[in-house]
Amino acid sequence: MMKTLKYSFFAVLATVGLYSCKPAGGNFGGSEYMPDMAHSLAYEYQSFGPSKYNTWDKESVVSRRFLSNPHLPVDGTIPRGYAGLYYAGVENYDSIMKVLRGGNALNAIAVPVNAKVPYYYANTEEERTRASADIVANPFPITESRLAKGKELYDIYCGICHGEKGDGAGYLVRDDGGKYPAAPANFMLDTFTVSTNGRFYHAIMYGKNVMGGYSEKLNFEERWSVIHYIRSLQAKMKNLAYSETANTYNPSFGAPAAQAGKKIALVPVAPAPAVAPAVQSGGGGGSKPTNK
Numbered sequence: 001m002m003k004t005l006k007y008s009f010f011a012v013l014a015t016v017g018l019y020s021c022k023p024a025g026g027n028f029g030g031s032e033y034m035p036d037m038a039h040s041l042a043y044e045y046q047s048f049g050p051s052k053y054n055t056w057d058k059e060s061v062v063s064r065r066f067l068s069n070p071h072l073p074v075d076g077t078i079p080r081g082y083a084g085l086y087y088a089g090v091e092n093y094d095s096i097m098k099v100l101r102g103g104n105a106l107n108a109i110a111v112p113v114n115a116k117v118p119y120y121y122a123n124t125e126e127e128r129t130r131a132s133a134d135i136v137a138n139p140f141p142i143t144e145s146r147l148a149k150g151k152e153l154y155d156i157y158c159g160i161c162h163g164e165k166g167d168g169a170g171y172l173v174r175d176d177g178g179k180y181p182a183a184p185a186n187f188m189l190d191t192f193t194v195s196t197n198g199r200f201y202h203a204i205m206y207g208k209n210v211m212g213g214y215s216e217k218l219n220f221e222e223r224w225s226v227i228h229y230i231r232s233l234q235a236k237m238k239n240l241a242y243s244e245t246a247n248t249y250n251p252s253f254g255a256p257a258a259q260a261g262k263k264i265a266l267v268p269v270a271p272a273p274a275v276a277p278a279v280q281s282g283g284g285g286g287s288k289p290t291n292k
Helices: 002-020 058-068 090-100 125-134 144-157 197-206 220-237
Strands: none
Touching (some): 125 197, 144 220
């Protein structure tokens, strides 16, 4: 009798032990006794092969394949090193960018250029108006190198439609070019020369009408460099200065590098005048007459 109980006890113990190490299946997550560190229960980068230890079913394999692939950061993610930009004044932006590029020490590590700086405005006309009202000054000082970079990027991404002079007479709408379904925005019109930088930045982020957004093509600083260059074209049209030494166009739109370390005195921006519907079809910052 005792011998039978002994064998029964070991049989039950073995059954429990085997069951405790049962592989995953169905809604059961599986279990292991002293799991080996040779395999990981976590999702591994670009690895979605089935594993007898951590693959639940065929449907889960599909899910693992999706989850293990590279993805964009979640909304609101601030890239490493960029948080300081949100707590610094405009006068400190260049010094912060110098640190981000590793220019503060011989052994410093530069932060990679990143376009994933949070933008808290949605792709709607109401949010476009709000961005136009909220975003006035360019956060980066005006420098010759930044204007040169802005021109280079403008010529690549914008000039073919909006024209080399920003007058909306790009190659795609000229008689010697292709046909464009809608006239691109003419940045020399009053509605754009008095508009805040927020209107341009919002258009770069989301596009306008037939123009698509450029948030994935231009990083944070590059967007502002392009806006600097557009402002320089507008200032040139009005025979005013917009350079690293002076800004007689509108001090609210950008601070010359010569004024670095000084607070920008914001100048009230007049509402943009209403524009006839004929010029409202353009992309790249164009908006309804109610927008600023």
